[in-house]
Structures are given as structure tokens and as C-alpha cells.
Amino acid sequence: MMFEAIVIIILAVILLAAAVYAVMQKDLLYAVIATGVISLILSVFFFIMQAPDVALTEAAIGIALTTIVFIITIRNTSRREDEVPMDHEPDRNENDN
Amino acid sequence: MNSLLLVILILLAGAVLSFLANRIMPILSGVMSFLSIGAAAVIFFVQVSAADSMAIPISGFSLHWGINAYSWLFGAMVLGLSVFVALYAIAFMKGKDRLGYFFFNFNLTIMAMMGIVFSTDWVSLFIFWEIMTWSSFLIIIYAGISEGRVGTKYMIFSAIGGYAMFMAILVSNSLLGSFQIADLVSGFGTLSLGNQALIGILFMVAFGVKSAVMPLHVWAPRAYADSPMAFTAIFSGLLSKMGIFGMGILMISVFAQGTIGQTFIFSNILAWLGAVTSVIATFYALIQKDAKRLLAYSSIAQLGYIIVGLAIGTPLSIMAALFLAVVHAIFKGTLFMVVGAVERQAGTTNMEELGALIRKMPWTFMAALFSIIALAGVPPLGGFVGKWMLYESLITSGFGANYFLVIMVFLSSTAAFLYSYRFLFGLFLGQEEPEFDHVKEAPAIMVVPMVVLALLLLVIGAFPGLLFEPIANAMAYMGVDVNWNMTVLSNVWGDEVHMEPLWTSILVMFVIGATFLTFKTRRNTRYVTTKDIHTSGEIPEAHENMTFSVNFYQPFERAIEPVMKRKMDTYYNRIGEGLESLFGFARKIYTGNGQTYAIYVIIFLSILILIGETIFNK
Amino acid sequence: MKKLLVLLLLAVVGYSLITAMMGVKFGENRLGDPQDEKTVSAYYLNNTTQKLSVSNVITAIVVNYRGLDTLGEVSVLFLASLGLGSILYRKHKEGEEEVAILKPSSQLLQAGSKLIFPAILMLGAYVFIHGHLTPGGGFQGGAIIATGFLLMMMAYQDYRVSHSVLVWVESLAGITFAGIGMWGLLLGNTFLENFLPIGTLNNLFSGGIIPIIYIAVGFKVAAELTGVLDTLLNIKDKH
Amino acid sequence: MVVSPVHFIAVPLLAAFLIPLLAKVSKELVRIVPGLVIGYLSVVSVILMTQVVNTGQPIIEVIGGWSPPFGINLVFSAFTGFLVSLMTFMAFLIWIYSYRFKKIDDAPAQKYFILFMMLVTGSTGIVLTGDIFNLFVFMEITAIAAYSLTAFYRDRDGAEAAFKYLLIGSFASALMLLAIVLLYSQVGTLNMAEIAQRIHTVPQGMKITIFTLFVVGLGIEAEMFPLNGWAPDAYSQSPGPVGVAFAALVVKAGVYSLVRVVFTMFDIHGAYEFLIIMGAITMVIAEISALKQTNLKRMLAYSSIGQMGFVLIAFGIGTNAAVFGALFLMFNHAVIKGLLFMSGSYLVYNTPSKEIKDMAGIGKKLPMVSFFFALGALAIVGLPPFSGFWSKLYILMAAADASFYYLMGTILIVSIIEIVYYFRVMGRLYFGKPQNDVVLQKPTLGGIFAMGVLATVIIVIGIHPDFVTGFIQSAADTLLDKAGYINNVLQLTNL
Amino acid sequence: MDLDYNQIMSIGVYGSAIGLILIGLYAVLIKKHLTKIVIGLSIIDAGIHLLFIAIGYIKGGTAPIFSPAGEKIVANGGVMVDPVPQALVLTAIVIGFAVTAVALSLVIRLYRHHQTARIDQIKSLKW
Secondary structure (H helix, E strand, C coil), rough: HHHHHHHHHHHHHHHHHHHHHHHHCHHHHHHHHHHHHHHHHHHHHHCCCCCCCCCCHHHHHHHHHHHHHHHHHHHHHCCCCCCCCCCCCCCCCCCCC | CCCCHHHHHHHHHHHHHHHHHHHHCCHHHHHHHHHHHHHHHHHHHCCCCCCCCCEEECCCCCEECCCCHHHHHHHHHHHHHHHHHHHHHHCCCCCCCCHHHHHHHHHHHHHHHHHHHEEEHHHHHHHHHHHHHHHHHHHHHCCHHHHHCCCCCCHHHHHCCCCCHHEEEEHHHHHHHHEHHHHHHHHHHHHHHHHHHHHHHHHHHHHHHHEEEHHHHCCCHHHHHHCHHHHHHHHHHHHHHHHHHHHHHHHHHHHCCHHHHHHHHHHHHHHHHHHHHHHHHCCCCCCCHHHHHHHHHHHHHHHHHHHHHHHCCCCEEEEEEEEHHHHHHHHHHHHHHHHHHHHHHCCCCCCEEEEEEECHEEEHHHHHHHHHHHCCCCCCHHHHHHHHHHHHHHHHHHCCCCHHHHHHHHHEEEEEEEEHHHHHHHHHCCCCCHCCCCCCCCCCHHHHHHHHHHHHHHHHHHHHHHHHHHHHHHHHHCCCCCCCCCCHHHHHHCCCCCCCCHHHHHHHHHHHHHHHHHHHHHHHHCCCECHHHHHCCCCCCCCCCCCCCCCCCCCHHHHHHHHHHCCCHHHHHHHHHHHHHHHHHHHHHCCCCCHHHHHHHHHHHHHHHHHHHHHHCC | HHHHHHHHHHHHHHHHHHHHHCCCCCCCCCCCCCCCCCHHHHHHHHHHHHHHCCCEEEHHHHHCCCHHHHHHHHHHHHHHHHHHHHCCCCCCCCCHHHHHHHHCCCCCHHHHHHHHHHHHHHHHHHHHHCCCCCCCCCCHHHHHHHHHHHHHHHHHCCCCCHHHHHHHHHHHHHHHHHHHHHHHHHHHHHHCCCCCCCCCCCCCCCHHHHHHHHHHHHHHHHHHHHHHHHHHHHCCCCC | CCCCHHHHHHHHHHHHHHHHHHHHHHHHHHHHHHHHHHHHHHHHHHHHHHHHHHHCCCEEEECCCCCCCCEEEEEEEEHHHHHHHHHHHHHHHHHHHHCCCCCCCCHHHHHHHHHHHHHHHHHHHHEEEEEEHHHHHHHHHHHHHHHHHEEEEEEHHHHHHHHHHHHHHHHHHHHHHHHHHHHHHHCCEEEEHHHHHHHHHHCCCHHHHHHHHHHHHHHHCCCCCCCCCHHHHHHCCCCCCHHHHHHHHHHHHHHHHHHHHHHHHHHCCHHHHHHHHHHHHHEEEEEHHHHCCEHHHHHHHHHHHHHHHHHHHHHHHHHHHHHHHHHHHHHCCCCCCCCHHHHHHHHHHHHCCCCCCHCHHHHHHHHHHHHHHHHHHHHHHCCCCHHHHHHHHHHHHHHHHHHHHHHHHHHHHHHHHHHHHHHHHHHHHHHCCCCCCCCCCCCHHHHHHHHHHHHHHHHHHHHHHHHHHHHHHHHHHHHHHHHHHHHHHHHHHHC | CCCCCHHHHHHHHHHHHHHHHHHHHHHHHCCCHHHHHHHHHHHHHHHHHHHHHHHHHCCCCEEEEEECCHHHHHCCCEECCCCCCCHHHHHHHHHHHHHHHHHHHHHHHHHHCCCCCHHHHHHCCCC
């Protein structure tokens, strides 16, 4: 039982780290792969929590399909998050809150 | 079938038919409208009696219609004048486009006014009130002057009034449990003073807008002037009287029941507003160059008198007010028709350009002359009687402050002489302009209503008792007993009203004299044009004033300049602009950035999380 | 500034979530007494084997107890593939150069894919056919099959799944699902009623309509996901 | 075959799956079949509605033979039935209206009708279902159909509007899912009747958290301020008929679910005042934003949001009379806003700039359409004798009876703003010179028919409101009868 | 370590679920790139799914699948985890994928139209 708990904690740390990486990474391809990692760990989580059906689904859809859809999108748009804006319109919206 | 319903349905059917008739032949539109109004008038005067009433059940409550002496007076006024105006409109609108639209709304407005008159509960009154508002709005924008801005202003003020009424109705319903007008009258005294004031003020605002009382009048001049004249005759003559109708119900019967009616302030404020309205509007009328505008302001001023009369609240003053209301409907209707005829024949109503139409449009001039005399309150026409009663009632009503009111009313009616004269001079007298040589008399179908109404004024002036009787009935119904031994009435027009020989002779003299003068001028006078040689060979330049019509009352204008400087309009415009820019600022909330919207969602969520306990924990 | 605000908001949201989750003890048995069938889950656990003869309770829930959810879910996927087509549709302009999105892949991948592809299909089919017995089912199986097709599309640049086949599979599967539901309405007065004999537990042919529906779902999901991938992979690049 | 509420979901889904095959037979079938389905559904709804009103008993339809709370159930009560009838009726008119609106030859046009049918199915499903998670699923069906339809036109900024809608809509579904998670952890059931029965066992703090999540999630769908940033964009960028569908179906479903949560599922009393406050804020902000709009459809969108605020206020007052008024307003809003969007999109279509200021004189080019627009404008601001007046009257009556005088004042002042901008457009339509005499698109026969039907409804209901008040009254009674709802749904358990 | 199993598990599972939700939310609210925002949305979804499964978990429970051997597991005093959340999450995952696909297709179209994928550059519809 305690083994499960330790695994969970370790996985949780990796999971959150992957999530933070996915959000912070400027290169979207890596970010997308990080989301794949999130799905992977999530699927393990589901498995540990006695949900094999969900784990299977998450594995097939979360890891494979979602990732590939993201990658196709990146291929069709821009790969870098900090792409140079096409029109140099001053960003008036930065502090409108 | 119930005759009340029949009247309404005939008018409604007339509206629809005239709309459809336009497809077949434009002129049929007007004819259809005239026929339906005529039929309705016949039914109204022949069939409708006090016994008629009907109820229409609607889920939750029911609408009641009925008729009484008070509403009969106004109903008679509406249909009586409308018949003439509808006849006039056939010719006036001939050749204009979208007649179906015009006559549809024309008929609908008249239907709505009859509906207001027939309503004995507030909801149906409100329904017809709003129908009247939007149908008249549609006619105002028919002319399309200044891109509907006039219409918008009219609609804003009407909406303020309408919704004030709506609120008053709903509040009184929630307090008294009934929408009946009679129940408000009987139950008003039981309400707390605060509620009385709330309901009273809201109703005052509602009716004040339509009767163009001082701070709420700004829509009126342009709206009156910019609508087609055939409609302005109705608009100024009758629509504004619906405000008076409601005001009458309130002042005469509702407030009499409540404690608020007895307070000095309430009725006096209204009386003062009326008096101020009449003075200011008269001044404005003086400086107008356009005959339509002049008449529009004059209407506002006249409504001011009526409101003064209602507000003073003595039997004599109420009688004066109602008398003036009827007479004003007739003469102002006629005058607007006159202006309409001039506009149609001469193409303009600018008094600085026009002149000397008397020769070309003598019958129109006759109608104008009679009406303007009635307007100015000169005997022997109807206007005199009403004004005299008003002064009398003000003087005898007892409040010391009313003497000042008398002065104000007197001031404004004196000033009214000035613009009356200007109106006659500017349009019909003065120098002849060559460009108006081609002008001809209006077609008979337009002249006949005007002349008939003008003669009606003569008849009322001579036999005011004809009007006193229904007015007295109406007042008796509203709970004000007319004491026939009042000073003025018992002198000449006592309860046994009869034609005094003196008056008869004066009247005959007057008519003959007027006719003689008219024809005399036609034959022998030499007409002087502006291009005549009195400049001794020098060709006048544009800036040199050769016409008396220009700057007619220049010295007077200079005298009243300080009063004119502050226009109510400007304040409203400023408020409107301020609000618009405020609103424009408010919509900046929608920045267009989807992320900002997402942040709003989370902000909202956080706020609810933080204060949710206090909101929901009950 | 904005970042600070957002962090503040996140703190509030996080705080409330944490306090909320404090009230939900982890691993606690919330089903109540197992014999007490007042709880929905307890009812499912107790009765599924007898009443439906399905050993995978989740399958029973997904396909039968809450079959309407699944029908809705299938339609969501259907709508997504439809919507994708409509959103990404572009009139083909004359003279526009088509650049394929994928780069040609290596020989190894091509050969390997060809080898693996049938196995993946088999696995997917197995997963959804045995949905009522073992973990897995229509969605999982369908998704697995779709990944198989994805592999082929990536390996072979010009690999095309016949659109009309996809449409046929998708439609027929969908019609089977909804049709079985309607058939139940005709026979048993309720939509999606299990009108077939339920068989014995743990047999392949057990559970009445459940395996049939799950197979249909499997085909449908596979077709829809493949359709989505096909649409996305065939975007004509402008550059 | 006996009609049953499940047809509202099964038949359109069956048709949706069938249509791709039918398209291989004939392209025309792609647009005929959805119409037939929706038409059939509106007939079914009328049959069921009369049955429900006559017997006084709601129809509880169980799915899969599992009685609630074990299976999902559909509830066709006087309340839900009223909304479903309204929705299917409007949907059928929208179908007629859009029948020739798009040319069928390009590929997305074939998808339009399926998407539209699914939008209708999702909305009716939200209203009919008695299960909270199922409601979530239908909401997603509606949402995905709505996103795709919003981005339908490629020549507008549809994709932008759709993305904003999707972003906020995803928040809605995430929050709602979270709420369902927490709710399930507390009550262990998903059936709304059973939740209502057990909600008092939930600790107060937890209950409020769940409720907050529901309110925010559903408030997005119900266009509550400040959650409605997506709405003006989505309304203005979607094709005309879809705008109608948003106003007549999607928002109604959102408001329905919010009301269901507040009135039936939870027993939080402060929620009513909350609805009033939020409704008032929504209405004020939306109407003043509408005032300055230059784009007609955007103006209509803000007006629609404002009306939803008004609906929320009416529900928040919470008395029977107020709920009656609110339902009446929902009916009116669907019909009138439908007419406005239908006529408005022809006006917009014939004005290349799509700006109100360039619509001068279009009334001469398109007299019929302009007439319908003017009629709709008169009705929506609540002028008698059109149907909009009655709902306003009833709601304000209820507000007056509950002594909400300030609220009444606010509503009426906002109504004045509403009058200003609607009448400004009306003035513009009829006057001024048309910019060009070319009529790009005359209204189709179907369009005129649909608008004519709506106009007739507006006038007839305006003159004789009792045609619908009976139905609305029983709908209001049903909504407020919480114990009755629970009993009706859960009595089947004992069978 | 005086934390018991339950506490560790709840910190681990709930913590990562809430953490995912918050991190995803951060991405949606702060990041400007549309793809990043969609990534954020899918992370939020993942967190909620995890939360849902965690709520259904029962300590010592087995997966709700009746293998031939343990047919009467409930009757014999054994525990199974709550099957309902699993069924619901199954549905939710598929729906989440559908939404993500639609979102990404919109991103592609927005990029085609505006030649940028920054959300603050794409606001031609406002006020």
C-alpha cells in the first residue's frame, strides 16, 4: 500500500513538472509532448486507482490522438509561442484589467 | 355589437384598408381613411351612450371600456376634428409617396385616441396610449427631416412619459389591487403620503410629456413642425389634449381624494409650470421665422394656459381649461391646416420669404384670420371666452400668489398678439414677392374643412353655451359641481344662454367687414414688390433689408434675449451626450480579446467564492 | 499587472477547491452499505451481473444504464468531425500549390507500419468486442484502430482512407446504435431497452444488446477519429 | 408507433447518422430530411403538450428500462414541454427560413443542416433530460454544433467569434463538470430529482461551492454578465438563421438549466436575489452597450443579452406571477428576436458595409423585410398591442407586487434606452436615399413565410394573449412545484 | 513521516488534480498563443478527470469488473471502486477530445486568416 503512495507522489511531482513545462515552454512542439506526458502519467494514475477502462481511453485518446492533433496544428500554424506579430499594432490590451 | 368596440374596429379597419388601398390607387387611401373616420364619428355621435361598456378578460385581469360625460367630451373633440382633418388630408397628401403608410398610422392614431377616451381601466388606457405614441412617431419620421432625430427625441420623451405612467399604474395596482380608474379615484386617499406623491408625480410626468409642460416640452416644436401638416393638426390639436385628458382625471378627481391634493405645493407647482411654459413658449414663438415653428410654440403656450386652469382647480378654472382645450383643438387644427395649405401651394412656410398671399388664397386667409383671432383671445371668437374665464378664475381663486400667475398668463397672452399678427402679416399681408405669383388657392377639399372649422369658432364664440353644457356635464361626472351663479357666467352666458342682440350685430358687422375688406383689397390696391423702385434707382444688395418680414420683432427679440439664451434643449442634449459617452465607455468592457473575457469569468467566479457565503447563506 | 491579478485569482480558486476537497475524504467508501441499493453505484455493482450478465460494470453503465450519454457522446464526435470539415473547408483555388504536411518517412517506418497495422486493428477489434467482459470497449477500441490508421497515414504520404467507406461505416454504426435503441422502444416501450437474451455471465455472447452496441460504437468512433485525422492531415498548406 | 419524448433525441440522431448516406442518393435530401425531422418533432411536441396539459401529469420517459435514478430519464412536463414546443416550432421556422438561404453546392453547406439539426437536438435534450450529467453531454452537443455554425462563413470573422465562444464555452463545461464531480461526491447520484431530494444533507459550505460553480458555468450559457463576452461576437458572425437559433434555442436552454439548478436542485434562498441583481446588471450593461453599436446584428445580440437579463430578473423575483412573466418573456423573446434576426440578416446582407448608418432608405428597396423589422422592433421594446407588451406587463406587475420599485424603475429606464436604439434604426430604415439601388438578395419565399408566421404570432398574441397564457401558467406552476417534480420522477423507482 | 496512506494519497492525487486545473487555468488566462490556450484547456480537463476518478476511488477497492473468480466479490465483503465516475470520465474524455479538435481547427483557420496565433492580435470584433 505504501508503495502505491510513494509512486503516486513521485508521479504527481513529474505530472506537475510536466504541466508547468508544457505551459512555460516557448517551443510549442515540446509543450505538446509534455502534454502527452501528462496524459501518460494520468493514465497510470487511473490504473492505480482501479480504473482500467479510463486508463485505456486516456492512453489511446490522450496520449496518441490529442498529441497528434496538436502537432498537426503546430505544423499548420507557428511553432514558437513568441512568434513575431505580423502587424506591429501596439498592444493596448496589456493592462486593461 | 358593442358600439364602443364598433368605433374602434371601424377605425382599425380603416387603417388596414387605407394601407391596402394604396396598392390599388393612392388617392383611395385617404378616401378610405376619411370614410372610416366619418363612419366612426357617426356611430359615436348617434349610437354611443353612457350605458355602453364592455370588458375583455385577459389572463389575470380584464380590460374595461366605457364612456362617461368627461370622456364623451374628449371623444367628441377627437372625432369631430378628425373628420375635417381627414377630409383635408385627402387633398393635402395627394401626390406624396407611401400614402398607405401615412394613412395607416393616421387612422391608428385616431383609433388609439378613441381607445384612450373609452378606457376605464389604466391598462387599456396605457395600451392605447402607447399605440398612439408609436403610430404618431411613425408619422413624424414620415417626413424624414434631419434623419429621424426629431422622431427619436419625441420617442424618448414619450417613452419616459409612457413608462412613468406604466410604473404609476403598476404601483397603484399593487397597492390598491385594481387597475380601474374609478378604484384609483376612490382608493387614492387611503394611500400613504409617499405613495400618493410617487403615483402623482409619475402620472404628472406621463401626461406632462404629451401636453408639453415646461421641462418636458423640448420634443414638441420640431415634432409639430416636421410632421406633415395634415397630421400636425391632429398632433397639436388632439394628441396633446390626451395629456390634458389624463391630467384632468388626475387633477379633478384623483388628487381631490388624497391628502396630497390638498397640499399647497403640488397643484401650485403645476400651475406655475403651466404659466412658465406659456410665457417661455410665447417668447419662442415670437422669434420664429417659420410659420410652422411659430404655431408649434404657440401650441405649447396654449397648453400652458390649460394646465394652469386645471391646476388651480376651482370649478371656474376647470371649466375655463376644458373650454380652452376644445377651442384650442379647433383653432390650432385650423391654423396648421392653413399652414399646410400654404406650404403645399407656395412651397415654403418661411414668413420672411412669403407675403401677400391674401390675394391668392383668400379663403385660406379667412380661416387663418378667424382662428388667429380665437387664438389671440379677442372677442367675439371662442378663445376670448375661455381666456376671460381663466383670468377670472385666477383672480377669484383666493391664493395670493395667483395674482402673479395672472400677470404671467396675461403677459403671455399679450405677447401672443404679437406673434398672431406676425403670422398673419408674414403669410398673407405685406409685400408681394414675385416668386409667389404662381400661387393659387388650395383645392376646395382643403378649403372646406378650414372654413367650416373657422365658422365653428364663430359659432362657439357666439353661443358658448353649446360648449358649456357638455363641459358642465363632464365636470359633474368628475365630481365638480358647476355653480352657475359665478360672476362671469351669470353676466352674459348664464345658464340660459342666448344670443344677445348686441353680439349678433357685432358679429354680423365683423363678418361683413372682414369679407368686405378682403374683397376691397383684392380690387384696388397696388401691390408693391421688393424689387420695386422705391430704392430710387439703386439696386439693393443682398444684405440690405428690404422686407419688413425680416427681423420682424427685432427690438423685442433683443429684449427677451436673456430669457432665450438658456435653452432647455441644450441641457437635454448635454445630458444625452454625456450619457452616450458614458455608455460608450461602459461597452469598452467588451474588449474583443477572448482572454479578457475568460479572465472576467474567473474574476466572477472568485468574487462569488469570496462573498458567496454572504450572498447565498440565507 | 495582469499576471498578478491572475495569480491572485488562481489563489482564490485553488483555495476554494482545496477547501472543497477537504470535505471529500480520499478513498472513503461513499457507496454506503453494499447491500443497500439506495445508492446508484451500489445498485449497479449488485445487479449488473444478474440483470445484464455483463462482467464489466462500467460497460454496463456506459452502454445500458446511461446509454443516452453514450449516444450523445458518439454524436459529439460525429459533430466534431463534421464541424472540422466545415471549419477547415477551403475552396481549392487554381494554381495553388499543394504542399503535403508530412515529410516522406523512412523505409523502416513504412515496412514496420505495414507489419504492425493489422495487429493494431486486431487489438482494437478485440478491445471493443470484449468490452463487456474486460476493460476496454468501443471508445478505446475505436481510438486504437484510429491510431493504426494514423500510423499508416504517417508512414505513407499518399495513404488515403476512402472517404466513402468512412461515411458508410460511420453512418451504419450510428444507425445501428440509434436503431437498436428505437427497436427497444418498439418492443419494450423504452428506448435502448435490452430486448435480447442476456445470456450467461462472462460468455462472449452475453449482455444482450450491450456488445452489439459497443461494437457499433467501436466502429463509429474508429471511423470518426480516422475522419478527423484525415481532415487535419490533408489541410492544404497555403505557403 | 406511440409518440414519446425520446423521439426528440433518437429521431434526429438517427437522421443525422443517416444523412451522410442519403447525401449519396440526392443532395437535396440533405436539407429536406432535417426539416422533416424538426417538423415531425414540433408535431410530437404539440401532441405531447396537449396530453400533458389535459392529464395534468408530466410524462416521465425512462431510458433502457432502468427507472430513475438508475437510468437516465426524460421529463416532459408542462414546463419542459412548453420550452420544447417553443424550440421545435422556432427551429422549424428557421429551417424554412434557411432552406434556400445557402446554396447547396459547396461541401460545408451540406453540413449546415445536420449541424443545425444537432443544435436543435442538443437544446431540446438539455431541456428534457432529468439527469445532470446527461445535461452536460447535451450541452456539449449544442456547444460543438454552435461553434461550427458560428465559424460557418469563411468571409467574416466567424472563426474569431467561434474561438471566443469555444474558449468561454470550455470554461462553462469545465466548471460544470467540476460541479458535477463535487456534487456526485456528496450525494452519490446524478438524477436531478434525487439530487433535489438529498441536497439538504450536503454541508452548507460545500453546497455553496457547488452552487457557485453551477451558476458560473450555466451563467455562461445563459449570457449572464460578465460571462457573456462571447455572445455578441457569436451572434453577429454566425449566419442569420443561426443567430435566430442562438436567441431562440441555445440561450433558452442555458436559462432553463440555470433555472432548473436554482429552482429545483438547490434550496439556496439567496440565489433568487442573486439572480435579480445579476439580471439587472446584465440588462443594464447589455442595453447601454447596444446603444452605441454600429453593426445591426451586434446591436441585436446585445439586445438579446439584455432580454436574458430581464428573464433572469423575472425568475429571480420568484413568485408564481413573476415566473409566469419570465416564461412569457422567453416565448416572446424567441419569437420576436427570431423575427428581428431573420429580417435583420436580410438588411445586413443588402448593406455591403453591414453598418446601420448605411441602411438609409433600405425600406424602399425591401419593404417587406423592413416592415417585419419594424414590427419586431415595436414588439421587442414592449409596445402594445404586440406580444412583448404582455410579458413586460406581467413581470412588472409581479415586481410591483413584491415591492421592487427600484427594480421597476431600472427596468423601465433601460427600456427607454432600448427604445432609443431600436427606433433609431427604424428611422434610418425608412428615410434617406438608398446608397445603391441594387438588391443583392431578395427574401426567399421560405424566408417571407417564416417571418410572416412570426409576425402573425406577434400580432395575434399581442391582441389575444390568452392563446398561450394557459400553457405558460401551467408551465410556471410545474416549475415551482419542486416536490411534485421529485415525486413524479422518483415514484417510478417503486414500480 | 507521520502522514498516513490516506493523507499522502489525497495530497498526491487531489494535489495533482488541483495543480493541473490551476496550471491549465494559468495557461488559458496568461498565455497569448492560441495553441497554448488550447493546451491549457486540455490540461484543465485532465485535472478534472483525475479529480473525478479520485472521488470514485475506494481504499482497497478493485476495479468494477467481475472476473470469473471473484464473481461475488461484493457479496463476500470485498469492495469495488465506484464505477459511475469511471463511466462518466470515459464520456468526458471523448468529449474533451472532440472539443480540442474543433478548437485546434479554429486555431488553424484563425492563423490562415490573421497570419498570427496571438490572441491579443485577433480582436477585430469588439465593443
